[in-house]
Amino acid sequence: MAPARASYRALGLLYALAMIALLGMNLGPDDNEWIAEAARFGFGVFGVVAALHAARLPDLPARLRRAWTAVAGCFGVLVVSVPVLLLLDLSLDDTKTADDVIHVIFVVALLIALQLFPLAKLRPRDRAKNVLDAMTVLVGGSLVLWYTAVDPMIHSGHDFTEGFVAAVLYPIGDLALLFTVARALLRGADDSARRPLQLLTAGTLVLFAGDAVNGYLNAHGIMVSASWQFSWWITTDALLAAAAVEQSRPARRAGFTHRPGFRIGRCLPYLAVMVAPGLMLYSAIASKHFSPWGGIAIGGAALSALVLSRQTLVQRESDELALTDGLTGLANRSRFRETSHRGLHRDARDGLHSAVLVIDMNSFKEINDTFGHQAGDAVLIELADVLRRCVPSPGLPARLGGDEFAVVLSGLAAPQQAYETAGRIAAALGPVAVDGRLITLAASIGVAVSAPGELHHDELVHRADLAMYKAKALGPATRWAVWQESLETAA
Known part of the structure; x- marks a missing residue:
């Protein structure tokens, strides 16, 4: 337990120093850029070591070891990117384009790694329900990105060929990640990977939220420091590295059995259903034209809440019946x-x-x-x-x-x-x-x-x-x- 605790302390210290340097010091754009790159390089080295250590644990199943090898590859992208940027000696604008490309490569590598994690086995009907729930979350996420980034970009008159990576590839990669982590949260994982996969999921959700916020700011012409976007990316790096450390804890390696979906994951489809009326209501209020769409949005949200509440009660009753002995009322x-x-x-x-x-x-x-x-x-x-x-x-x-x-x-x-x-x-x-x-x-x-x-x-x-x-x-x-x-x- 002690090595894991020491690793967590080192990771927390690295994260605190990076965030203080980025957000707490009044530095110029060039300085912020290279501080962020140095921090991501540090997290990359830390993550590679931690993920490879997890991949070499003999008591983990082969598929889980392969997954952690792939996670090490994600961090390897960060480790390689900084020396490449230094060798190319790019200008600030060119560096931003290179960062965008590196980010997309990182997202693709993370997507591959998440696909390799062993999830709980399901019957065909339950597997179909899992996919439908994940698709519901995906549609909700698509609405968020459409409202915050894509639609404002279209109406702004910006040329999509300028910043194609940030305008098009970011949303596509983020939605693919959202679908993957939604499936993991809803389906659940084997005990050995449950807590680490939760941290990986948290990291990808931070990445999604950060890209959505930055897309909104860019699409509306709101100028903010580049350190703001880097703070989201660094938080993601820290959570992914923490997942590798968590996998190495002895308590996480004891046993390897299937567990149902995480509790928080079961709420995701319900939250996704509320996205559309929520965005509609926000738009009606922001435009100062509450009638008629504001009222319709409130009514739609209320109807959705009622239907979802009833479905939740039915599902809870079904779950209890599935886990209860019919004769005695004890657990089965x-x-x-x-x-x-x-x-x-x-x-x-x-x-x-x-x-x-x-x-x-x-x-x-x-x-x-x-x-x-x-x-x-x-x-x-x-x-x-x-x-x-x-x-x-x-x-x-x-x-x-x-x-x-x-x-x-x-x-x-x-x-x-x-x-x-x-x-x-x-x-x-x-x-x-x-x-x-x-x-x-x-x-x-x-x-x-x-x-x-x-x-x-x-x-x-x-x-x-x-x-x-x-x-x-x-x-x-x-x-x-x-x-x-x-x-x-x-x-």
Whole structure:
């Protein structure tokens, strides 16, 4: 953890010095130009080293290592560009054109790198939904660029051949990046790449916003210092370099499992839908002709908000059903697995313990055969109620299927907390009344604990399973047991 922390400090210092020199010092255009170039060269060297280090991590999948090699190529563009500009000894105007060309090459390299990152696997229908959502974000971004840069440029009478790169290629590259990062945010990534990909996405969104703002200023003839545009680019460089550092953190390399889309990504299509009425309303107010388009824009925004709110509620209900056991109302196997992965990674980062309890009912088949399946279902519901009462927050009780249950415990200061939970569950089991009959609830409970960063989800569940079988071997009464090394030998 210490090398990553030191790298973050060095990166933060480099960024602070660059921004102070660019925005905090009253320097001439030539000085600002070369300060910015020197800063980008520094970020380029830092990024190449960090990305190549991430690409050489042996415990990352091959595709992810290739992605980081491509990111190193992005930073390589920055490293090479400064010596080239120095050798060419260009004038200020020529330097601006060269910067534009280098920027486009950098964007293309970044686009290729982002395509290589492994995203979560989806079913064909979900993949189609992901593309449609990303297209919605793309259209929203297109409206922003049209309003801020392209349309004002057309009406300004500027010749597009002058500054073709900034006027045409910038928007095209930015929209391609926007589509790519929208897909990543909406689709989600494997745990090993999740946080780094978020930082990469943040960097590309800063790049998009900066180009949109600068396009607006240029199209409206608003003269600002070149350091303003360089500040956006340098912020992007810093975020991309931070992503490479984040990938090298040990907690980010523990395990490699698929995760759903990032929460912020799910909001992007809804925000994109609101772009059109928002721009229309702004235009009506800015032109001082509120009627009729201002009112129509407000009405359109209100209708869109209502429809999207209803869709959000429906989607939330659908998500809950997909992650909930229909009989008991507990979490199902998918949510159990997802929560366990998230807890293990968080606890590895925070230096805390994680635990899994596997619970299997005793004599459940005899209950079904003797009293019928309706009574068996009632017994399962009773056991679910016991788990709800006995599992402390933020623990998650789940039904894995049949008469098998499990509990995820995260954020534990010591293993003893997991043992206490198992003891409470065991003590709460006993006779219950089902349809006028007294039926004894009994279960075998296996406990396995992971020290910070010690185990993956599957290993932890495997150990809890072995402990559960040890408890079951002790007899039909409720027992709980803790995993021990000797159980592996016995298995």
